[in-house]
Amino acid sequence: MKSIIHLSSSSLISLFFYGLAIICLTSATVSASYGGNETDYLTLLSFKSMITHDPDEVLASWNHSFHFCDWSGILCGKRHKRVTALRLGSQGLEGSLSPLVGNLSFLRELYLRNNSFQGTIPHELGRLSRLRRLNLNINEFSGVIPANLSGCSNLEVLWLSENKLTGSIPKEVSLLSKLVELRIRINNLTGGIPPFLGNITSMEVFSATGNPFGGSIPDTLGHWKSLTVFYSSDCNLYGSIPPSIFNLSLLAHLTLAGNYLTGSLPSEIGALPNLESLQLTDNELTGILPPSLSNCSKLSFLEMVDNNFSGKLTIDFSKLRDIEYILLDDNNFHGRGEVDDMRFIDSLKNCTRLLLLTLSDCNLIGVLPISVGNLSHKLSILSLGDNQLFGSLPSSIGSLAGLTTLLLGPNRFKGKIPTTIGNLQKLQRLVLDRNQFSGPIPDAIGNLSLLNELYLYSNKLEGHIPSSLGNCKQLSGLNLSYNRLSGRIPKQLLQIPSLTNFLDLSHNSLSGSIPSDIKALKMLSNLSHNSLSGSIPSDIKALKMLSSLDLSHNNFSGTITSSLGECISLTMLNLSGNIFQGIVPSSLSSLRGLEVLDISQNNLSGKIPQFLGKWNSLEFLNLSFNDFEGEVPDVGVFANASAFSVLGNNKLCGGLVTLKLPKCKEKGSKKKRFPFFIFVIVIAPTLLIVLCCVYLLYKKKRNSQPSQFSEKERFLKVSYNELLKATDGFSAANLIGEGGHSSVYKGILDSNDNKPVAVKVLHLQNKGAHKSFLAECEAWRNIRHRNLLKIITSCSSTDFQGNDFKALVYEFMPNGSVNDWLHSSAYASKLSLLQRINILRDVATALHYLHNRCQTTIIHGDLKPSNILLDDDMVAHVGDFGLARLLGTDLNQNSSTGVKGTIGYAPPEYGIGSEMTSCGDVYSFGILLLEVMTGKKPMDDMFNDGLSLHKFASMALPDHVVDVIDNDAIVLQRTEANAKKVEECLAAIIEIGVSCSVASPPQRMKIEIVVNELQRILDVLQNI
Structure with missing residues (x-):
């Protein structure tokens, strides 16, 4: 027993001395690493331990082989060798921020911008009393802004932008008396811009764009006498802009776009001598634009688009010599009882830096003065469309050598298009549509070698299409419809290799046949509503990538060429209103992606091809007013009476009951023939009268709108209740995607043959959601293509609580x-x-x-x-x-x-x-x-x-x-x-x-x- 005890004691003594030696060795190693400042050393190791991903191994040097002051991203003071700065911006670091960072008591700068830090911002940072700069921009921090950041009493710069922060700005922030910059843009902060922020009188930069704050702009912000930058766009702010803001004489940049601000601007706004940019777009501001803006001599950017400003534009721009951008679209700058709303153009002569001038949809009435030619040679975009400008277009417009875009339609200009337009050698987009220009299209337009798009539709232009247009080698789109043009399509026009966007020559008096050179226009999309004649050339098979082909309402004759079957990308084919005859070629069965086919108002005959009923893609088919005979199928598109039309084909039979066509005769049956003279005397005139009425009504309807089908006829109608049922109450189990403006659910619609659909529900409470819905509706109204998501219908209604409800229903993509x-x-x-x-x-x-x-x-x-x-x-x-x-x-x-x-x-x-x-x-x-x-x-x-x-x-x-x-x-x-x-x-x-x-x-x-x-x-x- 004693021997055992003795042995154990000896072992314990040996173990003690061994452990002591390890401790001494470790202590020496650690001491070498942190030079006696153990707290900083252990804090940095804790920081490293909470990093889960370090793609560039920037923290590889953080080990005991080096003093921590030599570690990557670390700066230390020369005297105490304590950490004064931690700079690890844009290193791809992932993980959370260690609370022990609050122990770096000498830290003056913490810079972690553009990484992937998650979790909350540690409240322990409030212990860093020496901290001056805190930059956590562009990370994934969540939760609230810690209230005890107020303990950072020397903080000058606080950047928390582009994170996922929630809650409101804590009141304790107002205790940061030395704060110069507060940047919190693009978070989810609510609770408004609090009035107590006005207590931070040292504030120079406040950036809060993209937070759903709500509330009004507090008048106390007028205490920020040193403020130079104020950014609060898209913050759901309402009410008026407090007058105290316009007393901040050092203010250089004021941006409050995308809010719900009302009221008018103070007449003394010109008391901002340092103002360089003023952006108030997309609000509900009223009143006049104060003439005192002329006194903001440093102003370079003026943007007031989409407000309710009214009254004559009386700013004296001659004093704004640094102005570069003037964007005032979508307001009402008409002076009551006056017709010289454009007089302000005279004062722009001295604005030699002007690059952009846009005043579209401003209800401007008057003539465009000759002084328009005195505008800056640097002017790139001039937009005066959607106004009521009249008179002739001054020839001085040709002096604006820097123009790349000229938008003057619609207005009420008349007279000839000046030939000086050919001097605008940099012009890429020329829009003169929906005016009253007359006379010929000037040959000089052919001098615009960089021209990409030309819109001259809905004028009174006459004469021939100038062959000089063939010199516009970069032209991709040309619209000359609704004019009085005559003659043939010039060969040179069809030889422009870049003409791949659109060619619309509809509603003119053009004649002759389509030249064989049409094969050069491999992406041609529209030649509708002219008086073109001849047959479709077989070369049309070169249009293999064409999606939409409209040759309607011309004088094309002969048979429908079988070459069309090689245009396998077609989704819309419209050949209506011509003189085609014969049968529908079987080669068209290759067009398996076709969604709309209109061959109405021709002289086509024979039986309705069976392949038309086998196309799953076909949404609308118009065979009316031809000479088709035999049985109407009842499968595919023919199973839905609203998806096709066979009016005016008196030899057809069978089909859906709703068509009210006669039953087809059974093969081999012998029935007593109806006396022919009775048909001639009684039935035929009646039938003829009915058919004529139907035709006239149909023609009137067709002529009242463009030759495209009504989208409403082709789309299902669904209610909020149906979508609620289809998605099981918009349940989370059916949620398949979510974005800033919408949520997408998988559902089953009874009216869609129980096929799965994707229901996109708009978040109408979010700013921009309504515009997003309108943008999608407008886009889908104009397009169909096999590589675009197929829309089934839309729903604009109210939910069971009476709130607005908008949704789009798409084909489900499995x-x-x-x-x-x-x-x-x-x-x-x-x-x-x-x-x-x-x-x-x-x-x-x-x-x-x-x-x-x-x-x-x-x-x-x-x-x-x-x-x-x-x-x-x-x-x-x-x-x-x-x-x-x-x-x-x-x-x-x-x-x-x-x-x-x-x-x-x-x-x-x-x-x-x-x-x-x-x-x-x-x-x-x-x-x-x-x-x-x-x-x-x-x-x-x-x-x-x-x-x-x-x-x-x-x-x-x-x-x-x-x-x-x-x-x-x-x-x-x-x-x-x-x-x-x-x-x-x-x-x-x-x-x-x-x-x-x-x-x-x-x-x-x-x-x-x-x-x-x-x-x-x-x-x-x-x-x-």
Whole structure:
């Protein structure tokens, strides 16, 4: 027993000395690492321990091998060797912020901008009494702003923008007496802008844009005598702007766009001598624009779009010599009893820096003065459309050499279009529609070599279409409809290779046949309502990528060419109102994606082709007023009486009971023939009268609107109650997606043959949701394409509580979005290389249709993987047109302060206030392509310090492309030769993405070229 005790004692003594040696060794090591400042050392280790992802291994140096003052991102004081700054911005760090950071008692700066920190902001930060700068911008912090940040008594800069913070601004913030900058933009803060913030008299910058604050702007903010920047756009603010704001003499930038502000601006607003930008767009402000604005001599940006300002525009712009942007659209600047509303143009002569002048839809009445020619040679955009300007267009307009866009329609201009218009060598878009211009189209327009779109419709122009238009080699869209033009279509016009958007020559007096050169217009979309004659040339089969073809109301004759069957991308074909005869060619059965077919008002005969009833895609079919005979099918489109028309074909029988057609005779039956003379004497005249009445009513209805079908006839009607039932009360179990303006639910509609649908319910309480709904409705009203998400119907009603309710119902896409396939673990398999390229080709084809084949160009505005949906066959469909813009229409929800797309996918020019363009969509497509091929998001953690997805892909060209391609997409073939071909194809695809996503819009690849290149690459890969 004693021996055992003795042995145990010896072991314990040995263990004690061994442990003591380890402690001493560890102590020496730790001491070397923190130089005696153990608290800072352990705090930093705690910070590191809560980082779950460090892609660039920036914290790899944080170990005992180095003194913590030498660790990456750490700055220490020279005297005490204590941590004074922690700077780890844009490092891709993920995790939460350790509460022990509050122990860094000497910390003056905490800079963690642009990472992925989650969780709440630790209230322990309130112990950092020496802290001067706290920057947590662009992270994922949630919860409330800690009240005890007030303990940071020396805090000068507090940046918490672009997080997920909720709650209200705590009252304790007002104790930060040294605070100079408070930036909290793009969070979910509520409770209004609190009046107690006015106690922080040191405030210089207040940025709170994009929070659902509500409430009014407190008058106490007038105590901020040092304020230079005040940004509070899109904050649901209401009430008037307090007069005290306009007494802040140092204020340089005032932005309150996208709110519900009312009242008028004070007459003494000119007492802001340092004001550089004033943005009050999209409010409900009234009264006049104070003439004293002329005294804001430093003003460069004036934006008052979409308000209720009224009265004559009396600002003396001659004093605003630094002015660059004047945006005053959608107001009412008409002086009562006066017709010289445009006199202010005279005062703009000295504004030599002016780049943009827009006053569309302002109820301006008067003539455009000759002094318009004295405007700045730098002026790029002049928009005076939707007013009541009259008189002639002064020839001095030709002096504006810098113009790229001239928008003067609709107005009441008359007389000839001045030939000096040909001097505008930089002009890309000329819109003179819906005026009273007369005389010929000037040959000088052919001098506009950069012209992209020309709108002259709804005037009184006469004479021939000038052949000089053939010199406009970049022309993509031309609309000359509703004029008095005569003669033939000039050959030179049809030889413009870029004319791929639209050509509308309807409602003129053109004659002759369609020239054989029509084959050069591979994307031609509209030649309706003229007096063109002759047959459709067989060369029309060259229109293989055409989506919409309208040759209605001309004098085309002969048979419908079988070559149309090769235009396999057609979704709409309208040949009505011509003199076609013979049968419907069986080759049209190849048009399996056709949604609308109108061949009414011709002399077609024979039986109704059976294949028309087998097309699942067909939504509307018009066979009326021809000479068809035999039985009307009762399947497919013929099963829905509202989806087709066979009026005026008196040899038809059978079909739906609602058609009230005679029963078809059974084969082999012998019935007594009705006496012919009775038919002639009694029935025939009556039938003839009825048919004539029907025809006249139909013709009147058709002539009262364009030759497109009424969308209301083709869409189902659904109520709120039906959608509630279809989605099981909009249950969370049926929720398949959610965004800022809407939630999307899966549902089953009884009226849709119990097929699943996607119901997009708008969040009408969110600002912008109503405009998003209108944008989608307007976009879907104008488009149909096999690569666009198919809309079934819409619902605008009230719910059971009496609240407004708006929803859109789409075809359900069972394979989810491209984003799901790229970045979600929900799919066991990944997209193959061919699938990816097919998807990209589909998306490019849809864009090409939107930009170049719609009569009204449509800009999608938010192209990204989550908006690309896949059907059963993995065919891509572009959806979500909530940010769409229809060029040349009243629907324009974009301002320089509005949201334009998604960060990472939106082009750089949108960030500086440029309007949405088709080039912007091409940029987004380029980023989408690179993401699909590399598997990396544009906002991936790896992209910092100047590296972007575009640059990442560009650096891999041409020899290292395989290194950047997503591994799941690469399946190299068996032989070296095939492998080389695959690599060449991969390089070509990446080259397309890089070319589309360059910074300069004019240098981006044309979308029609993209479609052709992707198809070529697909053909190569499919033949390997």
